[in-house]
Amino acid sequence: MPEPLFIIAPPRSYTSLIGGMIGQHPQIYGLPELNLAHTETLGGVMATLKGPIAPLIAGILRLLAELHEGEQTEDAVVRARAWMMKRAHWTVDRVFQHIQEQVGDRILLEKSPMTVMNVEHMRRRHRIFPRASYLHLTRHPVTTGTSLMSLRETMFAGGAVGGGEAAPGRPARDPENQWRACHENIEAFTAELEPGQCLRVKAELLLSDPEGYLAQICDWLGIDSSPEAIEAMMHPETSPFACLGPPSAKFGNDPNYLKNPALDRERIKKVKAPPLDTPITWRSDGSHFAPATMKLARQFGYG
């Protein structure tokens, strides 16, 4: 069986669009966000994805429904949940084996942002797939933060953003801190990999010429980079997971992406790299990024 490909990046790093594109390569099977890396078993997944983060279980439910029944109806998702409950003792390793058996010899592509919240999540998954490939996506911290705040405002319309303010002028879960913490986790993890096992890519650069850069990624993975394969990758909207799911498993990916998954070339032409050293727009205290954030951003080619 082929080794899987994992996209590792903080939330709001174009992982949905780029993952959706790569997932349409004929030799790759693009998965929804499975959120399996933080625990050891399916039972652990069900026990932890509850309450405010219950929607994060939608990805595995939609996947199992699609693989078992070829459709993602509400009934199929209910049966997928029952299937999971009967196999609560299954390890994550065994779950991936089951998925691979259903998918055949295509490369599994997974991209749950939750994985990068803790370096141990990545290490746990790496113990299962020591020869997996990793695509580390970066996005400018300013636009990442702006996008995250916009999503929070959408999801928590009318309520406090990020759970209220922790300090005057600052949101409690400041996007800068999340951006830096996730990337520091990723850097710590990828430093342990073999040379060539991880490819770090500026999302903005990739989106400036998707055909050219996706062909390079295909070459890195050792898969077909013919024009036909690249053309397939230009249509993320053809994935069975590139749409909203049934009521009890609605998402499994970025809600905005699920509503409009097609590659919008006009929109990505507008992707800009703003200066690093400017006051942060989501704060009201006029502050700038911390030196540690600036340092990391420059390593990634921003500023």
Add this chain to the structure above:
Amino acid sequence: MSDMAKDHLKAPEVLAKNGLGHPSSAVAQAFALFDGAVYLGASAPRASTAEDAARIFRHLPDGASWTPCYTAAPRRLDAAAEARLAARRPLADATGAPETLAEAFGITCFAPFEGKGDGLTRLYAGTASLFGPGLLRSGPGGAFEDISAPPFAEGDIATGALQSFQGRLYAAPRGEITAEIDEAAAPRTARLYASDDPADPESWQQASRPGFGTDLPGEIVALCATHGHLYAATACARKGFALWRTEGGESLPHNWTQVLEAGAFRFAQNMMAASLCAFGDHLYIGTGIPGLGAARTIDVAEAAPELLRIAADGTWDVVVGTTRISPDGLKVPLSAQGPGFDDPFNAAISALVEHDGALYAGTQNWAPYAAIHAGEGVPLQGGFQLWRSLDGESWEPVLDEGAGEVTETGIRAMISTEAGLWIGTERHTPLMRLIDRMAGGARTELAAASTGFSVLKLA
């Protein structure tokens, strides 16, 4: 490095030790073969007393000793030098500045060249100085004299690189390389000067427009002539290094073309082109982070260096380093080795030289500093490494762990001679002792260690 690889390591012959009698001479920074002798330029980068002086030594092939050719004279401190000294010693004690410093604290580079008024080929040497960079020229009997330097600006402290090309001597002044300078409202930009008669102060002209005509920050730190071009490599803590080249010609400033940008798309992690060397059909570039490599004063995280190479048509490859996509295609390290020859404690590939049909690469290694910072219980280990390749792609270790002396942290210069490969090292034992004391340690191996650079020879 694996035990199997270590089986191939050789023991070098020691040609010089203890900074040739000057313990503060920590760096053997430049070599030249000139007039049948090997010339060595030594630096004392502490630059805090008159004893911390730039020095040049000569070694005849049939001789067994080094002859001093130049020692920078003491000079009374002026306001500008005092300000530069204070900027370099923010943690200095309250004893104040010394009355005198050496006129120059380092010899940074050599270039043989015959200027219009020279009458014969001379050896030119660039200096580093808190009074501003200078230029030396060899005279009768091997002594050196100060001559006019190319124009320099406030903040310049070194003639960073010298290179003869198409009948001119090219010189690149530079300052300290720090993120703070990159962050300044008017960041420093690349400047390059050329002269066909370096001793004539009026002869120096701009060889490039400032910043090569761009607003990109970064100063020139290395020059090399090959492929019929003059190459100039920069250092930039914010963007990563860049590489430019020109076909030269009579008119100045020349037209320059950018060959590499943004640290070859590794950005700030390829902060500086630390070494350049033509070998076979390619120009090789060793990258790195200046200083001790621990990146505590320079705002770039630890990042082991890469070895890159450029073909005459401007195409490039990663030889040792990180796999990445780029506007020029997917780059996979040809050696299958990651940054730093797979050693994260290598901070720079600081010297490259062709010798006996092979390309040699010397590193700076900060593992000993990491151990000292970590405290008394952590054993001292590390030291410079020397690697060799016959084809530029497959590399094997030649020397490791400072050739048996852990305080030998870097190879800063190498030269190929008929008698073998000569290696100039970097050794900052007093600084290591200071860091050890600050970390609460009292390591006996540091107390017993030699101080000052060494020169080693591999036959």
